[in-house]
Amino acid sequence: MMEKYIQIGHGSGGKLTHSLIKDLFYKYFENRFLAREGDSALLEAGSQKLAFTTDSYVVDPVFFPGGNIGTIAVCGTVNDLAVSGAIPRYISAAFIIEEGLAFQELESVVSAMAEEARRANVLVVTGDTKVVSKGQCDKLFINTSGIGQVEEKYAEIGVGSGIRAGDKIIINGSIARHGMAVMAARNFQGFKSDISSDCSPLNTLISDVLDTGAGIKFMRDATRGGLATVACEITRLSRYGIDIDENSVPVDENVRGMCELLGFDPFYVANEGKVVMVADAADAEKVVQTMKSHPLGRDAAVIGEVVDEHPGRAVLHTGIGGRRIMDMLAGGQLPRIC
Amino acid sequence: MMEKYIQIGHGSGGKLTHSLIKDLFYKYFENRFLAREGDSALLEAGSQKLAFTTDSYVVDPVFFPGGNIGTIAVCGTVNDLAVSGAIPRYISAAFIIEEGLAFQELESVVSAMAEEARRANVLVVTGDTKVVSKGQCDKLFINTSGIGQVEEKYAEIGVGSGIRAGDKIIINGSIARHGMAVMAARNFQGFKSDISSDCSPLNTLISDVLDTGAGIKFMRDATRGGLATVACEITRLSRYGIDIDENSVPVDENVRGMCELLGFDPFYVANEGKVVMVADAADAEKVVQTMKSHPLGRDAAVIGEVVDEHPGRAVLHTGIGGRRIMDMLAGGQLPRIC
Numbered sequence: 052m053m054e055k056y057i058q059i060g061h062g063s064g065g066k067l068t069h070s071l072i073k074d075l076f077y078k079y080f081e082n083r084f085l086a087r088e089g090d091s092a093l094l095e096a097g098s099q100k101l102a103f104t105t106d107s108y109v110v111d112p113v114f115f116p117g118g119n120i121g122t123i124a125v126c127g128t129v130n131d132l133a134v135s136g137a138i139p140r141y142i143s144a145a146f147i148i149e150e151g152l153a154f155q156e157l158e159s160v161v162s163a164m165a166e167e168a169r170r171a172n173v174l175v176v177t178g179d180t181k182v183v184s185k186g187q188c189d190k191l192f193i194n195t196s197g198i199g200q201v202e203e204k205y206a207e208i209g210v211g212s213g214i215r216a217g218d219k220i221i222i223n224g225s226i227a228r229h230g231m232a233v234m235a236a237r238n239f240q241g242f243k244s245d246i247s248s249d250c251s252p253l254n255t256l257i258s259d260v261l262d263t264g265a266g267i268k269f270m271r272d273a274t275r276g277g278l279a280t281v282a283c284e285i286t287r288l289s290r291y292g293i294d295i296d297e298n299s300v301p302v303d304e305n306v307r308g309m310c311e312l313l314g315f316d317p318f319y320v321a322n323e324g325k326v327v328m329v330a331d332a333a334d335a336e337k338v339v340q341t342m343k344s345h346p347l348g349r350d351a352a353v354i355g356e357v358v359d360e361h362p363g364r365a366v367l368h369t370g371i372g373g374r375r376i377m378d379m380l381a382g383g384q385l386p387r388i389c
Numbered sequence: 390m391m392e393k394y395i396q397i398g399h400g401s402g403g404k405l406t407h408s409l410i411k412d413l414f415y416k417y418f419e420n421r422f423l424a425r426e427g428d429s430a431l432l433e434a435g436s437q438k439l440a441f442t443t444d445s446y447v448v449d450p451v452f453f454p455g456g457n458i459g460t461i462a463v464c465g466t467v468n469d470l471a472v473s474g475a476i477p478r479y480i481s482a483a484f485i486i487e488e489g490l491a492f493q494e495l496e497s498v499v500s501a502m503a504e505e506a507r508r509a510n511v512l513v514v515t516g517d518t519k520v521v522s523k524g525q526c527d528k529l530f531i532n533t534s535g536i537g538q539v540e541e542k543y544a545e546i547g548v549g550s551g552i553r554a555g556d557k558i559i560i561n562g563s564i565a566r567h568g569m570a571v572m573a574a575r576n577f578q579g580f581k582s583d584i585s586s587d588c589s590p591l592n593t594l595i596s597d598v599l600d601t602g603a604g605i606k607f608m609r610d611a612t613r614g615g616l617a618t619v620a621c622e623i624t625r626l627s628r629y630g631i632d633i634d635e636n637s638v639p640v641d642e643n644v645r646g647m648c649e650l651l652g653f654d655p656f657y658v659a660n661e662g663k664v665v666m667v668a669d670a671a672d673a674e675k676v677v678q679t680m681k682s683h684p685l686g687r688d689a690a691v692i693g694e695v696v697d698e699h700p701g702r703a704v705l706h707t708g709i710g711g712r713r714i715m716d717m718l719a720g721g722q723l724p725r726i727c
Contacts, residue, residue: 056491109526145534176432180410198439
């Protein structure tokens, strides 16, 4: 049963978002491409396989430690393509601008986009600009859509059809930085925080791992809804259970402190530079070492495994020996985080 | 010299939009794909040529006679691909929703998108949903990006490199309906108007024309900035002049009346179902007849021609024997028209 009005939680990436997608978008737009439910659609153009993805970015504030809305707009879309097994190639950039935005701010955003595009080796090839009156949007929203090329052998990586019990869960570094950096910028202007967003294009790290030939069964970037949401996604797609070992999950001390102070669970806080991989157990060490030799993977770690027990559930084994089921967010935790 | 703050006119599709594109976006995102300045970027994926385009839609109000924001979001992107000589295939749909929007309204929009997608034979394959708090956007903004396949022989049609003096300018029907329909819905709620938007997917009409083998040198859909802006675009790309015969341009009587009443020039008012073609003179009659046999081309007409005189300028020959230079809009005429 759908809610009668759209709530903030419908944009959280959690349960309400999933119900909106299922009950509305899939209902009307039914087709075999959508049905795969990956971060990107896997398309055919002649003999080529293409990944195609879109995201609108509404982050508040526009500028935060470690980046700005333009940084996320490029990195987020590059990462959605990369975790689908694609080599990101082309990006579109569509701007909805509130009348009165300083040209200099827009220029900083565009310049950051160009810089991240160079870093990720993608080209911004087409765009659009709309301007709305004051009060009709909040400064600046950006949509980026992206196209990547997918090698046949990676075509199933975005949907995890190869996941099996015993596979290891690996992450490339510490969680919750992006969410806490934006939170600090939004609520404590002037307050000096040393937390900066992890916003980064992950495509070279991912291709380094794939190039080792390691058996990677699934990848997903842990953005809205955080690591916990990806964990739930893995159990939902694979129908296996997963166990996550809390002590193995890297969280920076300052981030953990801020989460505790403000009452956030770091497992649900957004990241913009973290990929979760499901890898064949025999290759797990190789994957971690390959990540560690990349600047964006220094703190890579095995954080859990796929299990036959509790199918469809992600269980967190806490530092003090307890067990906690990780479920998708029911409402909205941090709106406008990306 | 750029303005220091973004103005409504930066989104008009006219002079300020062009200066923003040149002075900011092209400056930072320079590459050979962008440099073509078509409605879509023409890309390569293996041996395939692809067209890729993006547009954000912020139309106010969300519902208007003849369609809603979802209708335009699909038709606009389908048309941008089709005028680039592409067969539209895949569409993304990204929603920015204001908290509190009625679910039923969102469903009407999504349902309209699905209907137009079926009409245009494209698939909505990927999407995104963001929700912002009340007052942070105006009900609903939608971005659609699209991918189409381009046959080699049509690869230059989007940039008009084949335009020559003597070519005819052809349009598929009456102008200014979309702008006036939205205008009426925005400002005269309750006032009964019989003007409805021309919002339609033009891809089948365009493919009917291309299939005749007629020499089509250029196509562009006349949206923001209207027919006058496309006329200017033709002169800018080709470096020829063009003459438009005002008496030949179809304008419905009720639309003309409303334009006169409100002080709008129909040549600058937005359309969402009109394509302007530049055709070899020898094929002009065939093009018009092919359009007339399509439901969206009943009022097709030759409206002008490409000339050696006044290069770079579009001249309107008025009904009463005068001449008027058509220039791009300097400011904003009708914000949030699409």
